[in-house]
Amino acid sequence: MKKQLTWLMAALMAMVIIGCSNQKGAAEQAVAGAESALSAVRDTAQKYVPDQLAATDAQLAAVKESLAKGDYKGVLAGVPPLNTAIGALKESAAAKASEAEAAMAKAKDAWGSTSAEVPKMVAAIQSRVDILSKSHHLPAGVTKDALANAKSGLETIKTAWSEAMNSASSGAYSAAMSKAAAVKEQATALAQSLGMPSG
Amino acid sequence: MADEKTLVKENPYTQTHVVESGETLGKIAKKYYGDASLYNQIFEANRDVLKDPNKIFPGQTLRIP
Numbered sequence: 734m735k736k737q738l739t740w741l742m743a744a745l746m747a748m749v750i751i752g753c754s755n756q757k758g759a760a761e762q763a764v765a766g767a768e769s770a771l772s773a774v775r776d777t778a779q780k781y782v783p784d785q786l787a788a789t790d791a792q793l794a795a796v797k798e799s800l801a802k803g804d805y806k807g808v809l810a811g812v813p814p815l816n817t818a819i820g821a822l823k824e825s826a827a828a829k830a831s832e833a834e835a836a837m838a839k840a841k842d843a844w845g846s847t848s849a850e851v852p853k854m855v856a857a858i859q860s861r862v863d864i865l866s867k868s869h870h871l872p873a874g875v876t877k878d879a880l881a882n883a884k885s886g887l888e889t890i891k892t893a894w895s896e897a898m899n900s901a902s903s904g905a906y907s908a909a910m911s912k913a914a915a916v917k918e919q920a921t922a923l924a925q926s927l928g929m930p931s932g
Numbered sequence: 933m934a935d936e937k938t939l940v941k942e943n944p945y946t947q948t949h950v951v952e953s954g955e956t957l958g959k960i961a962k963k964y965y966g967d968a969s970l971y972n973q974i975f976e977a978n979r980d981v982l983k984d985p986n987k988i989f990p991g992q993t994l995r996i997p
């Protein structure tokens with residue numbers, strides 16, 4: 734009887750050990766799978782949805798902490814929502830990347846006409862500033878201050894335009910168009926202050 | 933003779949002026965530059981259509997640089 738009880742206890746212990754070992758293996762595999770899935774989307778997510786990536790990283794860290802503590806049940810409960818979060822992260826990052834690509838293509842298209850237009854705008858203002866600088870009396874509606882501001886404003890515009898062209902030549906068309914829009918706005922204001930049409 | 937459409941195509945930001953009866957380049961320069969003596973700036977900018985600064989005609993479209 735005593736011998737039978739010993740065998741029974743040994744068998745139970747073996748089952749517990751095998752059960753724990755199976756759970757540990759499953760937990761480790763689940764965490765490794767989640768880590769791998771997150772790693773695949775990390776770069777894109779970091780660029781387009783960094784906040785969502787940080788939240789997902791926090792979820793992964795919590796699951797890994799459970800694994801380190803040997804809380805395999807906790808790990809196996811935590812991995813499915815983590816995988817859902819990784820899936821959502823992947824979708825969000827892909828959508829944002831697609832939006833950014835579309836915006837870039839649109840900006841690249843627009844840059845073609847803008848890069849021809851702005852220099853003409855600047856040339857027209859420069860020409861008027863040069864002539865007004867020779868004038869003994871300014872025309873009605875144009876003050877000495879306006880002319881002085883136009884002179885300094887033109888230098889600012891030229892610098893900003895140079896930066897916009899640098900952005901475009903490095904392929905950053907969205908940034909280039911954003912800078913070009915600011916240049917056009919400034920140039921329009923300058924032209925109006927000199928009594929010129931703004932195009 | 934360059935018309936307004938052509939001039940705008942050259943540079944839409946260059947101002948243009950359609951000559952009215954009795955106007956001279958000096959009067960036009962006075963209007964845009966405040967100084968009639970700068971008439972030559974307009975003449976030089978319109979050498980393709982003006983041969984003589986004293987001969988401009990109503991209806992002509994001039995660039996005002």
